[in-house]
Amino acid sequence: MATHLEITESLKTFTDNYSKNERLKIMNRDWDRVVLIKATDIESIHTLTLKDGVLSLNEGASGAPDLTVVSDSETLADVFYGDINPTEPYNNGTLRVMGSEDDITRLDFIILMIWGE
Amino acid sequence: MQLKRVLTLRTVVATSAGLTMASSSFVAAVMVANYVLGDTAWIAILIGGALCFLAAACFSELNGLLPTAAGIRLYFSRAFNEQVALTVSLLYMLVVVVGVVGVESYILSKVLNEAFPAIPSYAWIVVMLMLVTGMNLRGIKIAGVFQDVITYSLIVFLVLIGLFALGKVGFKLDAPFSPGGAVGIINAVAVGVFLFVGFEWVTPLVEEVTQVKQISKGMMIALGILSVVYAIFTVAMTAVVPKEVLIASPAPQLVFARAVLGDFGASLMIIIILATSLKTFNAGIISVSRFMYASAREHVLPAVFSKISMRYFTPWVAIITLFFIGLVASGLTLLTNQYLVLVGLAAAMSSIVYAMVGLAVISLRRRMPEQVRPYLIKGGYLVPILTVFIFTLLAVAVLSADLSALLYMSIAFVATLVYVNTVVPRLKKKYETRKPAARRRPARATKEVEGK
DSSP states (O other), X not given: OOOHHHHHHHHHHHHHHHHHOHHHHHHTTTOOEEEEXXXXXXXXXXXXXXXXXXXXXXXXXXXXXXXXXXXXXXXXXXXXXXXXXTHHHHHTTSSEEESOHHHHHHHHHHHHHHHOO | OXXXXXXXXXXXXXXXXXXXXXXXXXXXXXXXXXXXXXXXHHHHHHHHHHHHHHHHHHHHHHHHHSOOTTXXXXXXXXXXXXXXXXXXXXXXXXXXXXXXXXXXXXXXXXXXXXHXXXXXXXXXXXXHHHHHHHHHHTTOOOOHHHHHHHHHHHXXXXXXXXXHHHHHTTOOOSSTTOOOOHHHHHHHHHHXXXXXXXXXXXXXXXXXXXXXXXXXXXXXXXXXXXXXXXXHHHHHHHHHSOHHHHHTOSOHHHXXXXXXXXXXXXXXXXXXXXXXHHHHHHHHHHHHHHHHHHHHHTTSSOGGGGOOOTTTOOOHHHHHHHHHHHHHHHHHHHHHOOHHHHHHHHXXXXXXXXXXXXXXXHHHHHHSTTSOOSSOOSSTTHHHHHHHHHHHHHHHHHHHHOHHHXXXXXXXXXXXXXXXXXXXXXXXXXXXXXXXXXXXXXXXXXXXXXXX
16 A cells, blocks of 8 residues: 555656656647546545646645546556556556546546656 | 536437447348338337347446446456457457448448449548548547537437328338248347447446436437337338338438438438448547557557657557558448448447346356445346347347358457467567566655555
8 A cells, every 4th residue: 555645756756757848748738637636545635737738736636627536545656656557457447537538548648658658 | 526527418318329320220220121021120120229228237237336438348357357358349349340430431432422423432431531530630529519419410300201201101000010030030130239339338438427327327318219210210211112122222311311302302311421420430430549549558459559649649550540441441341342241240249249248247246246336237137147148149140140240250259369369468578578677666665565
């Protein structure tokens, strides 16, 4: 089981890597979204907010999300650190993402562009 | 927490019905009519619809138990194993895509060639596929509201023209309950299932609705509407135009519209065929290209299919590959004129998947008995057992009546099985060797995790 702090660190690493990628920021200028990340086995909620291509991280929930990512703490930390590919836990039901199909695909594209295969 | 955007029941019904209604559906409707005596096609269609209700109930239970866009991939993986899930998912995509693209493009090219004889049939297919591929590469989707409008307009149009035609010929049911022999009825019902193929493709929307039950309700309403619409329209077609004329045409709905409303009816039907095919192609390419992308991401297909357009965020390699698959499938169909085999193939494959969905319900009730089920089929094991039995029978009926379909199905099955057992392990191994040895997650944290 990962800790809340570890999930926070994984999301910070993810946000930092996103912010270093100028191309990704330009590509997402028109994709303003709120993503809620929630762990199922510990008390841990974070919000990623993408506005005008800039990604920011907050602890807790803030506003109605466009996407909700729900999984156990281990999977969440591993996915946002880029240690595992999100498709496998998604296909075996460990990771749930609620939102429109287009938004889910776009989030996966971003993870792929940051962490590669 | 409530999502900002959620889908309404209206959109769920329109999506389920819309994915089902293709120009090729009317070819299947005429095949159904041809298997039974007189004007009793409605019996086979209503039975086909009622049987799909059984499958829809099974899909609803699985969808509530495992709410995911991954659909049968996850249901079968939990109920059976990963290999079965992968083989069936790949085979289903392959057969349905080739079947639907082949038949749909064949019909479209024949219809447009009739309207504009100077332009060769295949040119229409190329133009249509290029248009849809271009839209997909640019990430242009037919908006939800527009999709709803197309689907509901089509439903209203089919009912109105059907009733008008029945009134025009002073239709009376001659022998309403004498459809003929059992073999004919079974074959008619089996092909009738093709009319409803795709109703379950609405289950991935489970992540976009407020309540899981909305998907079940939407599927059931769509099946009810479609059963009635197809029954009215098919009876009207056979009441106005002789069956042998309809079966000889790749676009019986066009022949019928011309017979009822003259050139105006034909022009109207051409527009409807165009809109329906465009919608079917577009929805097909979106779903299958995303499936290919996701499969490449989990190293089941070559990594090249996960390549993304930097400008439009679309899986361009998968989309372009589908364009070429579409060109080949439709070219071969046009060359061989074997579009009816593809209808049988898609009907058989759907029946196999529906039978397996029934089995998955039974298996998961044993494997995950404690798991909460927002939708539980009443009557214990009766509905899943009936689903398994009936759809197995229908698949056998279709494949034994059409040996070409059986041959193609066997080849596709063996090819998929070989692929899953030889190529997939290699792709996964290749990925493992390329994967960075060190984890990005700090070592201290990892040790703590391992210690727990």
